[in-house]
Amino acid sequence: MARENLTIRLAERPTDEIVPGTTFTAKREAAPSPDDLKDGEILVEVLYLSLDPSLRGQLNDRRSYVPPVQIGAVMNGASASRVLASKSKLVQPGEYVYAATGWQQYKILKAGTFEPASAYPGLQQPQDMLSAMGLTGVTAWYGVTQIGEPKAGETFVVSGAAGATGSVAGQIAKLKGARVVGIAGSDEKCKWLVDDLGFDAAVNYKAPDWRQKLKEATPNFIDVYYDNVGGEILDAALARAKEHARFVICGVISQYNSSSPAGIKNIHQVVTMRIKMQGFIIFDAQAQYAQARKELGTWLAEGKIKKNETIIKGGLEKAEQGLVDLFRGVNQGKLLVEVKNPSETPSKL
Amino acid sequence: MARENLTIRLAERPTDEIVPGTTFTAKREAAPSPDDLKDGEILVEVLYLSLDPSLRGQLNDRRSYVPPVQIGAVMNGASASRVLASKSKLVQPGEYVYAATGWQQYKILKAGTFEPASAYPGLQQPQDMLSAMGLTGVTAWYGVTQIGEPKAGETFVVSGAAGATGSVAGQIAKLKGARVVGIAGSDEKCKWLVDDLGFDAAVNYKAPDWRQKLKEATPNFIDVYYDNVGGEILDAALARAKEHARFVICGVISQYNSSSPAGIKNIHQVVTMRIKMQGFIIFDAQAQYAQARKELGTWLAEGKIKKNETIIKGGLEKAEQGLVDLFRGVNQGKLLVEVKNPSETPSKL
Numbered sequence: 001m002a003r004e005n006l007t008i009r010l011a012e013r014p015t016d017e018i019v020p021g022t023t024f025t026a027k028r029e030a031a032p033s034p035d036d037l038k039d040g041e042i043l044v045e046v047l048y049l050s051l052d053p054s055l056r057g058q059l060n061d062r063r064s065y066v067p068p069v070q071i072g073a074v075m076n077g078a079s080a081s082r083v084l085a086s087k088s089k090l091v092q093p094g095e096y097v098y099a100a101t102g103w104q105q106y107k108i109l110k111a112g113t114f115e116p117a118s119a120y121p122g123l124q125q126p127q128d129m130l131s132a133m134g135l136t137g138v139t140a141w142y143g144v145t146q147i148g149e150p151k152a153g154e155t156f157v158v159s160g161a162a163g164a165t166g167s168v169a170g171q172i173a174k175l176k177g178a179r180v181v182g183i184a185g186s187d188e189k190c191k192w193l194v195d196d197l198g199f200d201a202a203v204n205y206k207a208p209d210w211r212q213k214l215k216e217a218t219p220n221f222i223d224v225y226y227d228n229v230g231g232e233i234l235d236a237a238l239a240r241a242k243e244h245a246r247f248v249i250c251g252v253i254s255q256y257n258s259s260s261p262a263g264i265k266n267i268h269q270v271v272t273m274r275i276k277m278q279g280f281i282i283f284d285a286q287a288q289y290a291q292a293r294k295e296l297g298t299w300l301a302e303g304k305i306k307k308n309e310t311i312i313k314g315g316l317e318k319a320e321q322g323l324v325d326l327f328r329g330v331n332q333g334k335l336l337v338e339v340k341n342p343s344e345t346p347s348k349l
Numbered sequence: 350m351a352r353e354n355l356t357i358r359l360a361e362r363p364t365d366e367i368v369p370g371t372t373f374t375a376k377r378e379a380a381p382s383p384d385d386l387k388d389g390e391i392l393v394e395v396l397y398l399s400l401d402p403s404l405r406g407q408l409n410d411r412r413s414y415v416p417p418v419q420i421g422a423v424m425n426g427a428s429a430s431r432v433l434a435s436k437s438k439l440v441q442p443g444e445y446v447y448a449a450t451g452w453q454q455y456k457i458l459k460a461g462t463f464e465p466a467s468a469y470p471g472l473q474q475p476q477d478m479l480s481a482m483g484l485t486g487v488t489a490w491y492g493v494t495q496i497g498e499p500k501a502g503e504t505f506v507v508s509g510a511a512g513a514t515g516s517v518a519g520q521i522a523k524l525k526g527a528r529v530v531g532i533a534g535s536d537e538k539c540k541w542l543v544d545d546l547g548f549d550a551a552v553n554y555k556a557p558d559w560r561q562k563l564k565e566a567t568p569n570f571i572d573v574y575y576d577n578v579g580g581e582i583l584d585a586a587l588a589r590a591k592e593h594a595r596f597v598i599c600g601v602i603s604q605y606n607s608s609s610p611a612g613i614k615n616i617h618q619v620v621t622m623r624i625k626m627q628g629f630i631i632f633d634a635q636a637q638y639a640q641a642r643k644e645l646g647t648w649l650a651e652g653k654i655k656k657n658e659t660i661i662k663g664g665l666e667k668a669e670q671g672l673v674d675l676f677r678g679v680n681q682g683k684l685l686v687e688v689k690n691p692s693e694t695p696s697k698l
Contacts, residue, residue, distance in 0.1 A: 065621060065622075249616075249620050260614075261616075263612010265610045265613075267583070267601065270627075270628035271630065272406070272412075272414060272630075273628065274627075275626075276628075277627070278625050279618075279623050279624050
């Protein structure tokens, strides 16, 4: 019998939060075989799976930049994978690739649907393709350098500051000479941002006096606000905006799980303070991936930015709970599921 | 005894709506005399007073782009005035000027605080300095041509479409080849927008099915949204935004009177549709006033845009109720108070 491929599929669209055991269902099926490969294709095994806030939106059946996951289909997700067999000239067995494999152990990838690790100059570990040099790192690079453009001496505030994107965004802004203030969900995270990542200040939004603390941390108001969370934190940032502030709207994690989102009350500040608010999706900026990775790789190598990962062990079965926990803020830095440790022997299919 | 100058002064800051008889107080005092003029100064009498939504914000004691009006001070406001006496080389008695005279009949204006009518090429009547060629017209020009930049075939939606700025903004977008949809507060206004101003469609937001009507009027979604109102109309526009839509945030008239503004619930669309939302204040764009007036003057002269004014007769005493009514949408086009008809004999002070 062929080796089994564990897949996690969408069973039911959640209205609000993901319901473990109900939203997804596990299905074991025959793994693809090297004999099935056509020219240009490769067969991979997933090592690390990326858990991202944007995955929640793909569970909703509505107009968006990525088509919704269909009921019964394998859940979407990006991974760092190892090549088991190759009919591609680009990679050999044993090499690593980045691809949108989805939540499964094995997959045949067509030509043009994967990226060899060689596209990531300075890569140290396969999971770097998902974290600091991955899409979340590139997202931070793009939002800070191409939209927010903090200048030396300006005040840069980032929400979701301890997350995969926020932690990199704050470090890049610091490199650009800005005063950097992070907003995160625990005193421990705040301490980490200041002591380990070099932020100038950090505010725990779960503390009762967080609005006052944000005010104290931004005595010259906010020039650039990098938002990953939306909701009342965005509202508070609007209230602290300086004239001509740039608001980089990268995500609204506080609202993804809600069918009745919180209202933003300070939108009048967009006029009063002449704010430029710009939403973006990193897929629109593919032409700049190479530049972003090069700069990120250099900064990482020089120790100017630190990569940070929270890795969930235990295989693909942990992905569902991991995605739930992502919205509860369990992670510092990038949240990954270890589907298979790279040090283990490659599977034989 | 010197001739009297009627002034309308701020008596009490309103929490929500302006309270006639309470918010403002009338005070009669000695009018300034030509004998008081220093070199470069002029003495004017106000003919038309401009009523603008932004005046409401100046009654609040909070950080903004214009300092709040102080209790006891003459209310802020722009006017088209006639020169009664002049020690300026720029204007002669009998000529018209634009200036921020505030709510009073007579005022001495220092050098540099007034604009001669000659700065408005193609001016037909003094009140044109307040309406189509005035700041509201220039605001429409700036928001449409410098921020929204509608292209031929794109869908352009404007709220407060029957107002001073909205009615001009929609006409300019039409000139640029866009499909133009107005949102206004009565069937009569909607009919006027389509029949007289040439809008492609108009939606009465007071009709119970207005959201459905907006959907029907924007089958290809919204490329450019020019917002004058905020609140639930902005929310509805967010829901109908196309990818890479531009949201020109010019004003939030629905919220100015409220101490507890309505929340914007669809802010996630800023990310999903990669919206650029840009607030602006026309005072930042003074370098472009001349260009704007030239283009507006040409379009007016060629009949390509129509000017529209609602003029309140009865003098300065009507300004307070006029400002209240502005927020109730009594006007089609620019709302003005006629303090003195230009055909009357100039006052002798």
